[in-house]
Amino acid sequence: MGTILVENRAGVETTLKAEFSRNLMEVMREGGVGEILALCGGTCSCSTCHVIIDPAFVDRLDPMGSDEHDLLDNSEHRSPTSRLACQIVFKETMDGLRVKIAPED
Amino acid sequence: MQHWDVLIVGAGHAGAQVASLLRQQNFKGSVAMFGDEPEHPYERPPLSKDYLSGEKTFDRLALRPLSFWAEQGIEVVPGRRVVAVDAKAHRVRTASGEEFGYGSLIWATGGAPRKLSCPGHDLQGVHSVRTRADVDRMMAGLDRTKRVVVVGGGYIGLEAASVLTKLGKSVTVLEAQDRVLARVAGEALSRFYEAEHRARGVDVRLSVAVERLEGEDGRVTGVRLVDGSLLPADMVIVGIGIVPAVEPLVAAGLPPANGVEVDEYCRTALPDVFAVGDCAAHRNPYAASAAPIRLESVQNANDQAKVVAKFLTGQPEAYDAVPWFWSDQFDLRLQTVGLSTGYDETVVRGDPATRSFSIVYLKDGAVIALDCVNIVRDYVQGKALVKARMKVEPPLLADGATPLKSLAAA
Ligand SMILES: Cc1cc2nc3c(=O)[nH]c(=O)nc-3n(C[C@H](O)[C@H](O)[C@H](O)COP(=O)(O)OP(=O)(O)OC[C@H]3O[C@@H](n4cnc5c(N)ncnc54)[C@H](O)[C@@H]3O)c2cc1C
Ligand code: FES
Numbered sequence: 001m002g003t004i005l006v007e008n009r010a011g012v013e014t015t016l017k018a019e020f021s022r023n024l025m026e027v028m029r030e031g032g033v034g035e036i037l038a039l040c041g042g043t044c045s046c047s048t049c050h051v052i053i054d055p056a057f058v059d060r061l062d063p064m065g066s067d068e069h070d071l072l073d074n075s076e077h078r079s080p081t082s083r084l085a086c087q088i089v090f091k092e093t094m095d096g097l098r099v100k101i102a103p104e105d
Numbered sequence: 106m107q108h109w110d111v112l113i114v115g116a117g118h119a120g121a122q123v124a125s126l127l128r129q130q131n132f133k134g135s136v137a138m139f140g141d142e143p144e145h146p147y148e149r150p151p152l153s154k155d156y157l158s159g160e161k162t163f164d165r166l167a168l169r170p171l172s173f174w175a176e177q178g179i180e181v182v183p184g185r186r187v188v189a190v191d192a193k194a195h196r197v198r199t200a201s202g203e204e205f206g207y208g209s210l211i212w213a214t215g216g217a218p219r220k221l222s223c224p225g226h227d228l229q230g231v232h233s234v235r236t237r238a239d240v241d242r243m244m245a246g247l248d249r250t251k252r253v254v255v256v257g258g259g260y261i262g263l264e265a266a267s268v269l270t271k272l273g274k275s276v277t278v279l280e281a282q283d284r285v286l287a288r289v290a291g292e293a294l295s296r297f298y299e300a301e302h303r304a305r306g307v308d309v310r311l312s313v314a315v316e317r318l319e320g321e322d323g324r325v326t327g328v329r330l331v332d333g334s335l336l337p338a339d340m341v342i343v344g345i346g347i348v349p350a351v352e353p354l355v356a357a358g359l360p361p362a363n364g365v366e367v368d369e370y371c372r373t374a375l376p377d378v379f380a381v382g383d384c385a386a387h388r389n390p391y392a393a394s395a396a397p398i399r400l401e402s403v404q405n406a407n408d409q410a411k412v413v414a415k416f417l418t419g420q421p422e423a424y425d426a427v428p429w430f431w432s433d434q435f436d437l438r439l440q441t442v443g444l445s446t447g448y449d450e451t452v453v454r455g456d457p458a459t460r461s462f463s464i465v466y467l468k469d470g471a472v473i474a475l476d477c478v479n480i481v482r483d484y485v486q487g488k489a490l491v492k493a494r495m496k497v498e499p500p501l502l503a504d505g506a507t508p509l510k511s512l513a514a515a
Pocket of ligand 2: 041047
């Protein structure tokens, strides 16, 4: 178990316990983060699990695949550290990860 | 009598989203949601995909954790079915005979899977794919199943066929029309999926009609076609659409129709009664025709939920979301944007033989929809074309090397 810090759209930060090897979208959804829609259920088809990663952690994530990269363009709020939470598998090396829920499109 | 400011009937995608969005919009009134399934709200799309294949367990499908509903002050009551509505008195009655009052009623009941009407339709081993219970029953019968006949070549039938093929079953798909996906996609896409299924061993039969289901000791053993031939089967899956669950509203005074008609704020003709999701017949700004349509998609459930939540919190915004949809079969990810029904021209973009291509649908020269197979880029960039109803010359669209983005900017 590790922890992640999630900042919602109102700027309120919550700490969530997270099992390693789970994907970040499911961790947030199970943690009750209401703003995570994840409409496609984590199949990289929708981009409604868009988060912005704290730049300090970016290097610890696996690089994104081309589908994730292309799908992020669906959002008007893409930023340099944008990711799709469902495509990130939480690992020991990411413990303490901080993410922000991207603004709604 | 118990009373809620907002009572949501149906705890599926649309209902759950109305409830959570009301709280996100700071709605302070009381909210309850009744659902006739035993579960709290869960995702339906995986039922014919990762759940059926065993790749995901049910707990991973929960739309929200159980604690969420209580924390948000949303009273979720599973296993409670509404059978009557008295719109004037603002009251509903449930199957158990209890009555409850509401300020606003949100009808989010989806639909019941359409059943075959031929003899044998109620034999054991005949399954619909709509609820967790349906799919659990199906999965419980898989061990004893070698041969599966899927009736209906729509998305759900084809998804089930793809999973069951991967699980080693011998699968036949029966389609009444002369191509699969006939109601929802153009011919090029139909032919592509037909070929993909056949290449993996699915026996796809087109333009066929079922005469009856044969059985022994109450259990299905085969499907008899109108031409007399018999397809042996240990399991039959019926994926021929849904019947919108709107009888109580019709009994309450709404005209019988394909679903319940709503305006751009998802209001029905009954006072303070809204309808959202699969059961709501609405005029869609992206449809080629002005006739009311129902959309069976998570996108529509979610975005109509938003319309109602905004309306009830004093920020009315007419429904104007670009429709999108996805379907996963084998290793093919289909993403659809826009509504293709009513197109008068299609353009194939890229080469289907590469298994990464798009089909662009046009009407009067304007792009109205795209079906994109294994090409996320076209799906994302095509959305701008659909949104702008952009007129583009077909040769430009056909050239897979020209990004759609550059056409949108033109
Ligand atoms: C197998 C399957 C695969 C799918 N795949 C996709 C996909 O890949 N992409 C996509 O976009 N969409 C997909 N869909 C469609 C999507 O799931 C639906 O559009 C969505 O669930 C609609 O939400 P809803 O809330 O309107 O209806 P539902 O989710 O069906 O919820 C309605 C709920 O109301 C309950 N109910 C009905 N009548 C009553 C009553 N009288 N009282 C109380 N409760 C009642 C029902 O039992 C149900 O639980 C799929 C659907 C299925 C079945
Ligand atoms: S949940 Fe849809 S892309 Fe992540």
